[in-house]
Amino acid sequence: MIVGGGLAGVELATALAEQGAEDVVLLEAGPGGDLAHIHLAHPQAAATEIVFAPERDPYFHRPWRSGAPPHYTGISGLRRRLGGRSLYWHGVVLPLEDWALHPPGWPAEIVAELTTGVGGAPSWYDRVTEQLTDWSGGGLWDPAQPARTSIGGQEFRALPRACRRRPGTDRWEAYTALDAWRGPDGDVTPP
Ligand SMILES: Cc1cc2nc3c(=O)[nH]c(=O)nc-3n(C[C@H](O)[C@H](O)[C@H](O)COP(=O)(O)OP(=O)(O)OC[C@H]3O[C@@H](n4cnc5c(N)ncnc54)[C@H](O)[C@@H]3O)c2cc1C
Structure with a gap:
């Protein structure tokens, strides 16, 4: 239920x-x-x-x-x-922040499945991004946003949008x- x-x-x-x-x-x-x-x-x-x-x-x-x-x-x-x-x-797909995932956060094997993948399998982040890309017909990334940009010496990357x-x-x-x-x-x- x-x-x-x-x-x-x-x-x-x-x-x-x-x-x-x-x-x-x-x-x-x-x-x-x-x-x-x-x-x-x-x-x-x-x-x-x-x-x-x-x-x-x-x-x-x-x-x-x-x-x-x-x-x-x-x-x-x-x-x-x-x-x-x-x-x-x-539809802005936000990954969980590192501080929330890492000890004493989630179990290490779950974090690995989510972020890097285990045994050669793609990570869950990659799998879900692929599913959402299929759903959106390939238009998951906002074309108005640069893929990466630098502000004040910090690197930023665009987030996928499930729209x-x-x-x-x-x-x-x-x-x-x-x-x-x-x-x-x-x-x-x-x-
Ligand atoms: C305008 C807007 C833009 C947003 N943009 C983003 C974004 O870009 N990226 C992002 O990550 N998040 C975004 N969010 C937040 C995101 O929508 C929520 O975090 C997410 O929908 C929460 O999912 P949920 O299933 O926990 O809650 P909800 O989607 O709110 O679902 C809860 C459901 O439970 C039902 N319910 C409540 N109490 C009971 C009860 N006692 N019995 C039966 N049913 C009940 C409610 O009626 C409701 O349908 C946005 C939210 C809004 C409003």
Whole structure:
């Protein structure tokens, strides 16, 4: 039983279904009738407003009161709908920072599988980047960004963005595992 059908929950449900699990229940508090990314459903200005004026987003829900404002106030809250914030995010794929991974962080063998790969197998970072590149039709890298740049003596590299454009429009969407459930007509049928 997976509680929460957002970015993580739908990904997990999809991965379990791909492994042949047939007894998975995904519980989502919000509705499942509107499954388009906000930048596909709305023009740029309207989508930005939905993010930064969340009272205009019918799915916005903040079930808490912050004990430390301004933290956890403002745009901080749930987007209570099947897909959760996978239907809002910008697709910037951030690797975990070294300090979080290394001792006493995650087990060494998991860190190796994730970052360098083990026994000649590609790392999970590389595998997921490849999967997202396939999903985006090869357009994972923002062409406006240089691959590497140097500022103040520090080297920076561009991060992959799991986004794709709708051909012939200025609309775009970021990756959601809901796509694994979409039929040719675009409708989503959970397995
Ligand atoms: C505008 C925007 C841009 C972003 N851009 C990026 C980016 O570029 N890169 C990046 O890494 N991150 C980005 N993020 C953050 C990213 O979207 C979140 O970190 C990610 O979606 C969190 O996934 P999650 O599954 O934990 O939570 P969510 O996707 O929020 O899913 C949680 C789900 O649980 C449901 N739920 C909650 N309580 C219950 C309950 N009691 N019972 C049943 N269901 C429940 C909710 O309705 C929701 O659907 C962005 C977020 C926003 C809003």
